Amino acid sequence: MSQISVSQLFEENQTKLCLTWGFGQDYGNKLLDNDVIAKSVQGLIGHLNFIHPNWIQVLSRIAIDYLDQLDSASLQKKFQQLAQSDLTCMIVTDGASVSEALRSFAARTQIPILCSTCSSLDVTWVLRSFLAKVLAPNISKHGVLLDVLGMGVLITGESGVGKSELALELISRGHGLVADDVVELRRIGPETLEGSCPPILRDYLEVRGLGMLNIRTIFGETAVRRRKNMKLIVHLEKSSGAEISLFDRLPLSNLNENILNVTIRKVIIPVAAGRNLAVLVEAAVRNYVLQLRGIDSTQEFVKRHEQEMNGNSSE
Numbered sequence: 194m195s196q197i198s199v200s201q202l203f204e205e206n207q208t209k210l211c212l213t214w215g216f217g218q219d220y221g222n223k224l225l226d227n228d229v230i231a232k233s234v235q236g237l238i239g240h241l242n243f244i245h246p247n248w249i250q251v252l253s254r255i256a257i258d259y260l261d262q263l264d265s266a267s268l269q270k271k272f273q274q275l276a277q278s279d280l281t282c283m284i285v286t287d288g289a290s291v292s293e294a295l296r297s298f299a300a301r302t303q304i305p306i307l308c309s310t311c312s313s314l315d316v317t318w319v320l321r322s323f324l325a326k327v328l329a330p331n332i333s334k335h336g337v338l339l340d341v342l343g344m345g346v347l348i349t350g351e352s353g354v355g356k357s358e359l360a361l362e363l364i365s366r367g368h369g370l371v372a373d374d375v376v377e378l379r380r381i382g383p384e385t386l387e388g389s390c391p392p393i394l395r396d397y398l399e400v401r402g403l404g405m406l407n408i409r410t411i412f413g414e415t416a417v418r419r420r421k422n423m424k425l426i427v428h429l430e431k432s433s434g435a436e437i438s439l440f441d442r443l444p445l446s447n448l449n450e451n452i453l454n455v456t457i458r459k460v461i462i463p464v465a466a467g468r469n470l471a472v473l474v475e476a477a478v479r480n481y482v483l484q485l486r487g488i489d490s491t492q493e494f495v496k497r498h499e500q501e502m503n504g505n506s507s508e
Contacts, residue, residue, distance in 0.1 A: 195227040195328045195379075199282045199305050206323060210309045210316055212284075215291045217305035223281050225249075227328040235279055237328075238320055240313060243271055246278035249320065252295075253313035254287035261292060272298045280304055284320075286313040329379040329387075330453050337398075338376045338388040338423065340369035341478050345388055345421035347376060347457075348474070350429035354464055357400045359429070362471040364398075369418045370408045373398045378423065380453040389420040425458050425481055426450055427474055432463040447484075458484075 200221030203212055225248060230237060238249040241256040252260075260268060275298070283299070285291055288310040299306050309316050336349040337360040348356045357373060364370055372390030381387045396409040396417055409417045448459040460477045462470065480490060 195331055196224050197324070197327050198225075199223050199307075202282075202320070202324075203307060206320065210311050210319060213308045215285055215306035215308040216296050216299050217282075217303065220303045220305045223303075223305065225281055225324070225328060227330065229279075230328065233279060237324060238317060240317065243274045246275060246280065248279060248281045250275070250280060250283045251313050251317050252283055252285045252289070254289040256313075257285065257289040257292065257295075260295065268294060276302050282307060284309060284316055286311060286316050326379065326381055326387075329381050331377060331379045332453055334376045334378060334452070335374065336376055337373050338371040338390075338421065339363055340371060340418045340421050341474060342368070342482075344425060344478050344482070345371065345423040346474065346478060347388065347423050347426045348429065349426060350464075351431065353401075354429045354431055355470070356429060357398055359470045359474065360398060361400055361406070363474060364408060364412055364416050366471060366475075369416055369421075370396075370398060371418045371421045378452060380455060384455055386423045386452060386455050386457065387420055388423045423457065425460065425478060427477060428459060428461045429464050429470070430461055432465055 198221060200218075202225075203214070203221065206212060225237075230248060233248075236242070236245060236247040239247040239251060241250050241252050260271070263271065272294075280302070282305045283295075284307045285295075286309045289308075291306055291308065295306070298304070334347065334349070336347050337356045339346050339348065339360055341363060348359060350356050360370060360373065371388055373394060375391055375394060377389050377391060378386045379389075396407055398406045398408050400406055448461065449456045450459045451457075458481055460481075462468075462473050462477070464470065483490065
């Protein structure tokens with residue numbers, strides 16, 4: 194569950210949007226909850242709207258002037274429409290002042306009011322992007338998230354299979370660490386999962402026998418990433434030499450895993466003595482990039498064999 198209070202929204206955007214409290218700082222603990230918003234037909238944020246109200250109503254100077262021109266009965270009717278919606282807060286923009294009527298309505302309904310000298314368009318644009326990330330559906334996964342050849346790769350597998358050692362080798366080959374052990378994933382778009390690391394674990398990689406390694410200190414600034422969109426899962430599976438022969442040598446269909454309703458390509462690599470896993474991971478990434486461009490090596494190989502067989506049969 195993702196949520197943010199009005200006070201947190203104020204603090205994290207105060208400088209960027211020149212925000213001040215217009216009224217109701219004591220009501221700043223009101224929450225925007227992603228689960229509740231997802232079940233609602235209301236918009237998250239937008240200009241003042243009485244027909245399709247938003248959780249956050251942005252009032253431009255034009256909207257303030259409109260409310261000031263209404264007679265008392267009409268104004269109270271409009272306020273009643275707002276009161277019946279799930280209004281979380283109001284933001285008065287363009288440096289407009291908060292009228293007594295608006296302040297009185299906010300007091301009755303315990304709705305906080307923020308003020309900004311920025312334009313309503315800028316406020317809406319900035320906060321829509323900010324809230325889309327903060328309130329995005331999220332989940333934590335066990336594994337190591339790396340930036341390999343510019344692609345976010347999540348390495349998974351049971352404990353002790355060698356995920357951290359593989360990550361360390363890939364980092365030494367010039368790739369970047371995003372998160373070790375706990376990977377926080379957020380769905381920031383219909384088909385996009387953004388991975389990041391909890392602050393307490395940031396920059397660290399745990400390797401058995403060596404303990405906690407500060408990758409930023411050892412390898413430098415270019416060896417770590419704050420966040421990365423995850424595109425590929427590489428699952429390491431323990432196996433003996435005899436068991437490797439049981440794996441499909443020519444898989445004709447791709448494996449996928451569904452996370453937060455986003456389909457992610459998955460590759461299973463058997464782990465055994467003598468296998469260079471770092472090279473295999475790099476090859477898996479390169480092969481997936483080719484597939485995204487419409488080049489499928491396996492299908493081309495099968496097609497070549499079919500052509501050869503058809504040619505021989507016609508003779």
